[in-house]
Amino acid sequence: MDLHTLKIFQTVARLGSISQAARELQYAQSNITLKIQQLETELQTTLFYRHNRGTALTAKGSMLLTYTEKIFDLIEETKNVMNDDQTPKGPLIIGSMETTAAVRLPALFSKYLKDYPDVDLTLKTGSTEENVQGVLQYELDGAFVAGPINHPDLIQKEVFEEELVLITDKDHPPISSIKDVQTRTLLVFHKGCAYREKFEQWLHQEKMIPNKIMEFGTVDGIIGCVSAGLGISLLPYSVIAKHLQEGTLKQHSLPNLNGNMKTMFIFRKETYLQPSLLKFIDMLKK
Template identity: 80%
Template sequence: MDLHTLKIFQTVAKMGSISQAARELQYAQSNITMKIQQLESDLQTTLFYRHNRGTALTAKGSLLLTYAEKIFDLIEETQNMMTDDQTPRGPLIIGSMETTAAVRLPSVLSKYHKDFPEVDLTLKTGSTEENIQGVLQYDLDGAFVAGPIKHPELIQKEVFEEELVLITDTKHPPISSIKDIQTRTMLVFRTGCSYREKLEQWLHQERVIPNKIMEFGTLDAIVGCVFAGLGLSMLPLSVVAKHIQEGTLRQHSIPNQYGKVKTIFIYRKERYVPSSLIKFINTLGN
């Protein structure tokens, strides 16, 4: 088994058909077929099921794809290490929760960009779960997520602590118990959001079933709908402090066990850490 054949196998697996892989690699379809048959013969196993719509991986094929991706990731990592002269440059992809990106990161990103202008920094927002998977699958170099995180392949660095509050429109009466809000609509981010999970833990603990839950994709949408009286939400105080000070939203405190969330920065443990990421992590401590 050589790397060239392994790359052909990986392409067929990802494209889902030999014909599409041939177009992608600009090879003759017969050559692709021959290479796959040769690989299956060498490994003495069937890697693909053939059907009229293309191909599907067998159990052994899926296992080989996992190892193939690790091999090519390691090759890329080795090349990066050999060419890294410790001057931060090139792409750096960072993931973040939207709330963290909106309030905590502008000054961090501005300083980093000023200090290391040769780095092509990209910020992608998503839920904690999406960001964790992004780091594990090598789509992100690192990410800001709600902690703590227990995963053997990740290193975590605590960077912020958020105080969570319930927010409502200003006409809403004081909330003395979570049972006061069980008839209200809960406005939340998609599943995987740590703040939503905290709210759901609180509701479950108090055996409260909300009247309705509405999911939103952006922070601005949640804040705007709370302001309009559509429902209430639980968000970091740092995100809504300005609205509360301006009198457009009302804040309600929550029990301590649900009111604190640590924001941590995660990155992969086993991989080579480029100088661009090292400098970014150092910036978080300044």
């Protein structure tokens, strides 16, 4: 079993087709088939199911793919270490919740890029669930998520603590009972959002089923629809403070609603961290 054969195996697994892998690698299809057969013989197992639409990994094939990806990640990491002159540069992809990106990150990113102009910094927003998976799958170098996050392959550092508040339009009468919430539409982010999960957990504890739920992809969408009177929402105070001061939204307090949530920065538990990420983490500490 050599790296060349593993690369062929990885390509077939990714594309789900021997013919497509042959085109991408610019090999004869028969050579690809022979290499896969030799690998299966060497490992004494079947790695792919063959069907008329291509190939699919067996359980052992999936296991080998996991190890294969780790091998190539380790090789890439080794190259980075050998070529590393400790100057922050190159791509750095950071994930974040929509609310954190809107309020907390602009000043941080501006200072970071001023200090390290050779870094190609990219921000991708998504739910806590999406960001955790993005870091684990090497799609993100690090991410801001609602915590705590307990995963053996991740390191987490607390960076902010958010106060979550219940908001309505400015003309809404005071909400003093859970019954006042039951008839209102809940305006929330998509599944996987930690703020939404906290809202729904609280409703469940109060044995209440919401009348209707509307999902949004942006914080501006939620705020705009709340201010228009379409429903209520639970958002960090830092996000809606300006709107409260301007009088376009109204804040309400309800019993048994614990509105505090920590924002964590997570990254993979590895022996080597690229200089651009190390400097970003150092800046968070300050």
